[in-house]
Amino acid sequence: MTKKKKREREAEAVSNADKQESEIEAELVNGDSHKKKKKKTKRKFKGDDDEAQLIPTVSIAVSGSIIDNAQSLELATRLAGQIARAATIFRIDEVVVFDSKSNSANNSSMLTPDNSDENESGAAFLVRILQYLETPQYLRKALFPKHNSLRFVGMLPPLDAPHHLRKHEWAPFREGVTLKERASNSLGTLVDVGLSKNVTIDQALDPGIRVTVAMGTNRNLDTDSPRQIVSSSKPREEAGMYWGYKVRYASNVSSVLKECPYKGGYDHLIGTSEHGLIVTPSCLTIPTFRHLLIAFGGLAGLEEGIEEDNNLKVKDAREVFDQYLNTCPHQGSRTIRTEEAIFISLQFFQEPINRALQRN
Numbered sequence: 444m445t446k447k448k449k450r451e452r453e454a455e456a457v458s459n460a461d462k463q464e465s466e467i468e469a470e471l472v473n474g475d476s477h478k479k480k481k482k483k484t485k486r487k488f489k490g491d492d493d494e495a496q497l498i499p500t501v502s503i504a505v506s507g508s509i510i511d512n513a514q515s516l517e518l519a520t521r522l523a524g525q526i527a528r529a530a531t532i533f534r535i536d537e538v539v540v541f542d543s544k545s546n547s548a549n550n551s552s553m554l555t556p557d558n559s560d561e562n563e564s565g566a567a568f569l570v571r572i573l574q575y576l577e578t579p580q581y582l583r584k585a586l587f588p589k590h591n592s593l594r595f596v597g598m599l600p601p602l603d604a605p606h607h608l609r610k611h612e613w614a615p616f617r618e619g620v621t622l623k624e625r626a627s628n629s630l631g632t633l634v635d636v637g638l639s640k641n642v643t644i645d646q647a648l649d650p651g652i653r654v655t656v657a658m659g660t661n662r663n664l665d666t667d668s669p670r671q672i673v674s675s676s677k678p679r680e681e682a683g684m685y686w687g688y689k690v691r692y693a694s695n696v697s698s699v700l701k702e703c704p705y706k707g708g709y710d711h712l713i714g715t716s717e718h719g720l721i722v723t724p725s726c727l728t729i730p731t732f733r734h735l736l737i738a739f740g741g742l743a744g745l746e747e748g749i750e751e752d753n754n755l756k757v758k759d760a761r762e763v764f765d766q767y768l769n770t771c772p773h774q775g776s777r778t779i780r781t782e783e784a785i786f787i788s789l790q791f792f793q794e795p796i797n798r799a800l801q802r803n
Contacts, residue, residue, distance in 0.1 A: 497680060498676070498679060498680060499732055499733050499734070499735070499800060499803060500536040500537065500705065500733070500734050500735070501533075501534070501535055501536055501537075501735045501737070501796065502535065502536060502537035502538070502539060502709065502734065502735065502736045502737070503530065503535050503537075503538055503539070503736070503737050503738070503739065503785065503789075504538075504539040504540075504541055504693070504696075504699045504736060504737070504738040504739065505526060505538065505539070505540060505541070505569075505738075505739045505741075505781060505785065506540075506541055506542075506543045506566075506739070506740055506741030506742075506745075506748060506781070507540045507541065507542055507543075507564065507565040507566025507567070507568070507569050507570075507741070508542070508543045508565055508566075508741030508742055509522065509565065509569075509741050509742065509780075509781045509782070510522065510523070510565030510566070510568050510569050511565045511742070512742055516591075516592070516594060516595060517595045517598075519565075519568060520572060520592075520594075520595040520596060520598075520599065521595075521598075521599070522782050523568070523569050523572035523573060523576075524572070524576065524596075524599035524600065525782040525785075525786075526538070526569070526573065526782055526785060527572070527573050527576040527577065527599075527602060528600065528602060529782070529785045529786050529789060530573075530688045531577075531602040531603075531604050531685075531687070531688070532789075533789040533790075533793070534685045535688050535789075536688060536689065537688060537689045537690075537691060537704070538573055538688050538689070538690050538691070539690075539691045539692075539693050539699050539736075540566050540569045540570050540573070540690070540691070540692055540693070541566065541692075541693040541694070541695060541696060541698065541699050541748065542564070542566050542693075542694055542695060543695075543696075543740075543741045543743075543747055543748040543751055563592065566692060567692075568592050570690055570692050571590065571592050571593070572592065572593075572596065573688075573690045574587075574690050575587055575593060575596055576596070576599065576602055577602065577604070577687045577688055577690065578618075578653075579606060579607045579608065579618050579637060580601070580607060581610075581635070581637035582618060582619070582620050582635070582637070582653065585620045585635070585651065586620060586651070586653060602687075604685065604686075604687050605678075605684045605685055605686065606618050606678070606684075606686050606687055608637060610637060610638060610639065613658070613662055614658065615657065615658055615659075615678070615681075615682055616655055616656065616657055616658060616673070616677065616678045616682070616684070616686075617636040617637060617638075617655075617656050617658055618636070618637075618653065618654070618655055618656075619634035619635055619636035619637070619642070619653070619654050619655075619656050620634065620635050620650075620651065620652065620653055620654070621633070621634055621644075621648045621649065621650050621651065621652045621654060622634065622635055622641060622650055623650040624641075626643040626669075627643075627667065630645070630647065631643045631644055631645050631646065631647065631669050632644050632646060632647055632648045634654060634656055634670075636656055636658070638664060639664065640664040640665070642656060642658075642664065642669075642670050643667065643669045643670065644656065644669055644670055644671070644672050645669035645670075645671070646672060654672045655672065655673050655674065655675045655677065655678070655686075656670050656671070656672060656673070657670060657671045657672075657673045657677070658670060659671075675687075689704075691704065695748070695751070695752040695754060696738075696745070696748045696749055696752045696755060696763070697752050697754035697755050698754075699736070699738070700712070700736075703734070703736075705733070705734045707733070707734070708734070709734045709735065709736040710732050710733050710734055710735075711729065711730060711732040711734075711735050711736070711765050711766075712736050712738070712763070712764040712765045712766075713729075713735070713736065713737045713738065713764060713765065713766045713767075713768060713792075714738045714745050714760050714763065714764035714766070714767045714768070715737065715738065715739055715740075715745070715767075715768055715769075715770055715784060715788050716740065716744050716745055716746065716760065716767060716768075716769065717744070717769055717771075717774070717779070718744070718746070718760075718767075718769070719767040719768040719769040719770075720766070720767060720768050720769065721768075721769050721772045722768060724791055724792070724793075724794045724795055725794065727768070727792075727794075727795040728795065728798075728799075729766075729792070729795045729796060729798070729799040730799065731799055731802045731803055732799060735796070735799075737788065737789075737792065738764065739781050739784055739785055739788070740781070741781065745760050746760055749763055770784070770787055770788040770791040770792075771784070771787045771788075771791075
């Protein structure tokens with residue numbers, strides 16, 4: 444049995460057991476709400492996974508340990524901002540932040556917001572900043588309470604992603620947050636979508652929930668006609684619009700793979716390292732994929748994360764990943780920082796990924 448088929452069987456075996464837990468974790472890490480929500484607020488429009496299977500996705504995994512090397516909170520914030528910019532520029536669908544030295548199966552507690560915690564781990568810090576930057580500016584105050592980690596986010600350049608719309612811009616879809624105020628018909632919910640006036644949706648939802656609203660073609664905000672809530676994957680499916688990245692925390696390298704939110708798991712894994720195979724982009728072949736993952740190590744590389752992970756039986760990175768590549772050979776500096784490696788590598792993979800997508 445090839446390692447690829449073995450991994451697919453393992454992913455299928457754990458998918459049912461992890462499904463409910465993954466859905467709950469996704470509510471936390473994707474910025475939908477930073478408040479505890481009642482059970483009734485879990486609705487089918489939040490379940491993006493089934494519809495998202497129609498379009499291939501590209502995910503990146505990065506070690507949270509890179510934050511530990513930053514000499515100040517300001518520099519750590521700048522580092523996180525670079526990763527967010529890279530993910531947006533290269534249309535990444537999911538960013539997975541993993542702990543290199545954690546052996547626990549799951550550590551969801553670290554994702555729970557704690558406004559008084561000023562000494563959170565590097566992974567928790569990176570998750571928070573990535574979530575914050577991906578969120579449209581007009582929603583941040585409602586979704587993110589004040590936190591020490593967010594002190595310097597104001598100095599970061601905006602992502603300027605397609606869903607970060609200005610107040611005067613009209614688009615087929617907008618991100619919004621549900622409000623406490625009730626709609627005039629008392630059956631719907633008012634949603635702040637960043638326009639001069641709130642819109643109404645035809646569902647009764649608790650306040651503080653991030654939603655994607657189909658705005659339609661009627662630009663008259665005074666109308667009582669309710670708008671529809673849709674899956675966050677709809678803008679890409681219907682209009683080909685990049686709609687930001689999801690953020691997920693993983694306690695170790697094996698959790699990155701095992702807790703994949705996509706049905707069937709990642710079907711192609713690429714690891715990056717200075718010890719990897721040297722190949723040019725024009726000669727690199729990436730097979731047709733549904734869900735591609737590109738992994739980046741921390742201060743000591745992916746090798747350390749694999750070695751420290753007791754859940755991985757194999758300790759050779761070449762056996763964990765389908766391809767283990769050096770995307771920047773003949774480097775002049777003795778070290779390439781992870782945030783630099785992400786930019787270099789995502790550009791390196793553009794041509795091979797596009798060729799693979801064209802074969803779909």
